[in-house]
Amino acid sequence: MTLQAQVQSGSSAEPEQSFTDGRISARWFPVFMLLPAILFILVVLLFPLIYSLYVSFTPYELLKPNSLKFELARALRNYQRLFADAIFWKSVGNTIVFLFLSINLSYVIALGLSQLLARVTRGQGLMRTLLMVPMMFAPILVGFQFRWFFNANVGLVNNLLFSLGLMQERGQIAWLVDEPLGMFSIIVASIWMNLPVLTIILLAGTLSLPVETFEAADVDGANSWQQFRFITFPLLAPFSYIALTILSLDISRAFDIVRIMTDGGPAHRTELIWTYVTRLAIENTKFGLGSAMSWVTVVLAVAFTLYFFRQLVRSRVVR
């Protein structure tokens, strides 16, 4: 058995001692190395997550400690209530609109910006530093910044519109209150936050493409749009999916932004599934219902990540 494991292991040379002096073998060494990581994740992440699945089948409320009790007949009550809740469906709809616009627009802008930066001849170093500025912001800070910029009375946006003569009175446009401006504002904030990582990865990808391919295309008379459409864009696929996988790991960062900018309001206009978890669980202390809601967010996050990860693996195989 040990021999088989050693054959499987990557190295051709193996420590000879492992046969004789009782040192750890190739079979057990990786297990030993992985143990702390797996233990930590099991205890601190996976166990609470499964516990919350259990809680989601109980009518638990924080102020009624005895309500943390599982009854088979009432197990699905939370989910039934959730799926019958109009605000729940509104938050799901808002989340779909938000993610669709935010991710697609972020990607398109980042793609354009990366192509622009790849062609710049002067000051690329300084430009990349400028590009990384949003990375210095915590998501909560991004939210705070845009809450202030979109503030009706002292915000940068309205001040600018006034100084340019496009607005007459103070506080004329209530960016964070009116529909659909509230949604627009949080999407702008999230795009600003997503841009650096996406652009940097796409730029790195563009710069790593083989020059000969483009020279050959030049000889064949392809114009720059054709070169982008039929060479750059397809070859960038693995980089696009790496960027989107990284992005999908963090989609719930939108919670931080929305929580501080509008807190889902007014009247649930910018309510996303993540802010609704907080509203049900923390503000109304309905932990059972909140747990059911939080499982909706878990399923969404895992589905997103798996989808982009599989696309990433597939695009690598094609190459």
Add this chain to the structure above:
Amino acid sequence: MSFRAGQRRRNQRFLNALAWFVLVLIALPAFWIVLTAFRPNVEINSWPPVWVPQEITLDAFATMFGLNPDERMRVPVENYMRNSLLAAGISTAVAVSIGTLAGYAFARFRFRFQTAAFLGIMLSRAIPGVALSLPLFILFNQMRLVNNIFGLAAVYIAMNIPFSTWLMDGFFRQIPQDLSEAAYIDGCGYWSAFWRVELPLALPGFATAAIFAFLAAWNEFQIVSVLARSAAARTFPPGLFDFTEQFTFDWRGMAAMSAIMMVPAVIFVILVQRNLVSGMTFGATKG
């Protein structure tokens, strides 16, 4: 011919100008926040807006650290600072060490369920903090760990392990395998080959992973805002949130606190700028 060359030069100049314009537009908001922290309140709230600063003052920072006799800070910034440094520092040290061990196992060995283990670890990173904060609060409440900085650090350790593992896996893969094989021939066991030969070579990667882990913990909001109920137990992000929920808006104070929150990220982005791209894109083309 010279006409086409001139045309091309003009196009290039236009591209450069466009790039500058877009990037300045992206970076300007951050500049504006920092500038606001140094301006007097009258200017910030004035109407019509004052665009060019007439006066630069350190008042906001003096107030924040309790040095201003006229004005008291309405949130406990020293507590935020201490808690943020503790939670981020502890979790970074532990998580990156554990992630290094795991990353080495993935990079150098083939074992059963390897792909499943790797995918499982990565997926645990995708769990939204909002979803995790709720059961953690119920459990921590029973274990009397609510408001406890070490409880929070334990959560951050677990959350930082996946990304550290992923980064270190990539860094170890870049080290040629001949080195460990030579070490085996010279009589090293697996552990000493890792500890004495490969780890020293992966130290730049270790530093990069540490920076990412520190920033992730420093920026985290969803979990700490639930697990730290008292103002004294909070870190900067929920602190900033509390600040914005005050009855009167102290935009300058908030801007000053934001500027302080950015300091580690500014230092780190300058430090890792070179390694950042390679750190994130390795494996994009290699299987």
